[in-house]
Amino acid sequence: MSSQRVTLRDVARRAGVHPGTASRALNPESRHLVKAETAERVRQAADDLQFHPDPAARSLKTRRSYTVGVLLPDLNNPLFPPIVRGIEDTLGRHGYVVLLGNTDNDEDQERRVVEGMRSRNIDGIIVATARQRHPLLDTVVAADLPVVLVNRILDDPSFPSASVDDQRGAELAVDHLVQLGHRRIAHIAGPQDVSTGVGRLRGFEEGLRRAGLDPDPDLIVVAETFTRNAGRTCMAALLQSGRSFTAVVAGNDLLALGCYLALEDAGLRCPDQVSVVGFNDMPFIDQLRPPLSSVRIPHYEVGTAAAELILDRISDHRAPVASRVLPAELVIRASTAPPVQL
Amino acid sequence: MSSQRVTLRDVARRAGVHPGTASRALNPESRHLVKAETAERVRQAADDLQFHPDPAARSLKTRRSYTVGVLLPDLNNPLFPPIVRGIEDTLGRHGYVVLLGNTDNDEDQERRVVEGMRSRNIDGIIVATARQRHPLLDTVVAADLPVVLVNRILDDPSFPSASVDDQRGAELAVDHLVQLGHRRIAHIAGPQDVSTGVGRLRGFEEGLRRAGLDPDPDLIVVAETFTRNAGRTCMAALLQSGRSFTAVVAGNDLLALGCYLALEDAGLRCPDQVSVVGFNDMPFIDQLRPPLSSVRIPHYEVGTAAAELILDRISDHRAPVASRVLPAELVIRASTAPPVQL
DNA sequence: TTGTAGGCGTTATCAC
DNA sequence: GTGATAACGCCTACAA
Numbered sequence: 001m002s003s004q005r006v007t008l009r010d011v012a013r014r015a016g017v018h019p020g021t022a023s024r025a026l027n028p029e030s031r032h033l034v035k036a037e038t039a040e041r042v043r044q045a046a047d048d049l050q051f052h053p054d055p056a057a058r059s060l061k062t063r064r065s066y067t068v069g070v071l072l073p074d075l076n077n078p079l080f081p082p083i084v085r086g087i088e089d090t091l092g093r094h095g096y097v098v099l100l101g102n103t104d105n106d107e108d109q110e111r112r113v114v115e116g117m118r119s120r121n122i123d124g125i126i127v128a129t130a131r132q133r134h135p136l137l138d139t140v141v142a143a144d145l146p147v148v149l150v151n152r153i154l155d156d157p158s159f160p161s162a163s164v165d166d167q168r169g170a171e172l173a174v175d176h177l178v179q180l181g182h183r184r185i186a187h188i189a190g191p192q193d194v195s196t197g198v199g200r201l202r203g204f205e206e207g208l209r210r211a212g213l214d215p216d217p218d219l220i221v222v223a224e225t226f227t228r229n230a231g232r233t234c235m236a237a238l239l240q241s242g243r244s245f246t247a248v249v250a251g252n253d254l255l256a257l258g259c260y261l262a263l264e265d266a267g268l269r270c271p272d273q274v275s276v277v278g279f280n281d282m283p284f285i286d287q288l289r290p291p292l293s294s295v296r297i298p299h300y301e302v303g304t305a306a307a308e309l310i311l312d313r314i315s316d317h318r319a320p321v322a323s324r325v326l327p328a329e330l331v332i333r334a335s336t337a338p339p340v341q342l
Numbered sequence: 343m344s345s346q347r348v349t350l351r352d353v354a355r356r357a358g359v360h361p362g363t364a365s366r367a368l369n370p371e372s373r374h375l376v377k378a379e380t381a382e383r384v385r386q387a388a389d390d391l392q393f394h395p396d397p398a399a400r401s402l403k404t405r406r407s408y409t410v411g412v413l414l415p416d417l418n419n420p421l422f423p424p425i426v427r428g429i430e431d432t433l434g435r436h437g438y439v440v441l442l443g444n445t446d447n448d449e450d451q452e453r454r455v456v457e458g459m460r461s462r463n464i465d466g467i468i469v470a471t472a473r474q475r476h477p478l479l480d481t482v483v484a485a486d487l488p489v490v491l492v493n494r495i496l497d498d499p500s501f502p503s504a505s506v507d508d509q510r511g512a513e514l515a516v517d518h519l520v521q522l523g524h525r526r527i528a529h530i531a532g533p534q535d536v537s538t539g540v541g542r543l544r545g546f547e548e549g550l551r552r553a554g555l556d557p558d559p560d561l562i563v564v565a566e567t568f569t570r571n572a573g574r575t576c577m578a579a580l581l582q583s584g585r586s587f588t589a590v591v592a593g594n595d596l597l598a599l600g601c602y603l604a605l606e607d608a609g610l611r612c613p614d615q616v617s618v619v620g621f622n623d624m625p626f627i628d629q630l631r632p633p634l635s636s637v638r639i640p641h642y643e644v645g646t647a648a649a650e651l652i653l654d655r656i657s658d659h660r661a662p663v664a665s666r667v668l669p670a671e672l673v674i675r676a677s678t679a680p681p682v683q684l
Numbered sequence: 685t686t687g688t689a690g691g692c693g694t695t696a697t698c699a700c
Numbered sequence: 701g702t703g704a705t706a707a708c709g710c711c712t713a714c715a716a
Contacts, residue, residue: 052460052461054402054463055398055461055462055463056397056398056399056401056402056407056463057398057402059398060396060398060399060402065398074427075423075426075427076423076424076427076625078420078625080423081417081418081422081423082418084417084442085416085417085418085444088442088444089444092458097441097458097462098441098442099439099440100426100430100440100442102427102430102431115394116434116439118394119394119395119397120397120439121396121397121398228626257626257629260629261629282626283418283420284570284599284624284626284630287599287602287603287630287631288626288629288630288631289629289630289631289632290631
């Protein structure tokens, strides 16, 4: 039917005005320049004709694409889908569209992906891959491209960010274990070049100290990646070290899953012999064997917050740098129990 | 530094030719029109200057956006991330970019999302939400927009599609149970307005017949949605019906998770009293209690196949309609065991 | 084989 | 308050 392309000229003709006027009438920022009555007539015509401005033409003129890049390690990590949805839903309501990019933790790939985004004139970029020393961020800043960090942040507070109170989350995990009676608690820490790994380790140590316990360096092992395999390896190493412990806080749920495997390998039972706490509250971990206690993160809200921040930066590149830190919360299931005296 | 926008004119100037020539030299389809030597000089200049053609300008002229829409129910369903990655990786290699749209199974939302995509001049759309009677598809066809169905297909074979042999997959599940000695096998079927639900039910019945067993209608219950809650409800109904059975094939893993819950509610143990088989082989179901036997689907490859099909359709709207059906495979874990005589 | 010119649909800068 | 006009960067007849 109306498969014919309808342009601003069509709208203008129908409303009996010049295309320039129609453009002004249709754009919120310039609507005040045109008589209310005319504006209404144009709006009506646009409506009748089902007019949608051509984004290519607009973008060519305005140098804005109404497109935002989202850079993440891997969409398959269950952490990201809800964050992405939070971002998309929010940006979508403001007429923006998301370009997803997976880096697979590879610097070259990351560069290529960002290159591709920039060549498409993205108006801003949301970065979920931030490492403490990150050349990418320098280039992005140099290009005056609005950035917001999500999930992983930097010590350097010069970037806007939406994240979670990782430290507090880890403290909650420790508190819980201490209350159950645990005294010798281990930590499988995440990689220490990303904020989530660092913050949770810090929270772990702080939690112990506040309980009057001394963090034992031998009970802290740092995983190279946030993966199940890494968790298995680290937990195995911990068990083989011979140091005694009755509970472990894992840097995230995948590491916790690895702990489960290592415990099984060693013929140990959770929570009977070792309690385990995860981080992220991944979907369906309530049906693991045993159901995993975990620190819950408001993923979707982290996404919406990031989207709001990038919108602010886009509309004003010099807007004050804001950081949104959302609270974590402990979900207690069956992987934690009082320690048994051996 | 080189943050200045570099255009075709810059490239042309550096190569000592006119912009028109530069354009021809840079475009694969017109490269043959220009002397090899000149073309090389232009290519070199473009390389030196890090030239990227402005997609907005190109799109304005060519009416192609190098953008493909992907319509899915909800990215949070663990089924989709790997499919999306397969699509993005493949399309990305061909210079295309993906616009994701979540419908949340809501028709209005679906219309809005597709509207948004169309206003952005997508070159094609990959649809993972196909229902047997689907107005959306009519409008898309009417607009001569290339479509490919993924995962869910139609009986109507006029759409290109990339999917999985659902029927054969369900047959594999039944075969396995029969071999273990089960004779009274139930099925929690998925919704019957989507092909995955239908195909798996068909395969379930066919599998029984091939084993010389008669499908018992009372042992088939149809879930309204592919969710954990629906699975729980259906399984509970089945248990309450009083019909005896020793195994159940679930329409997908989420339904299987619901079965687990219902069994637990009823104080029954899996696989001791009831064996369960899922469908999709979701991540980490190997660590469920008990580890879930499931029909594995090559998600990523389904995505890449869909991407290839849409590329074909885009480059030739009248290309023959192709359907790619990928094989399913049974992964046996600990949720299936021989039946015990009660 | 290469140069020239016009236009894709929109917005912005002028006049009027 | 509105109309005319040029320009965004690229592609593509057509001319040379």
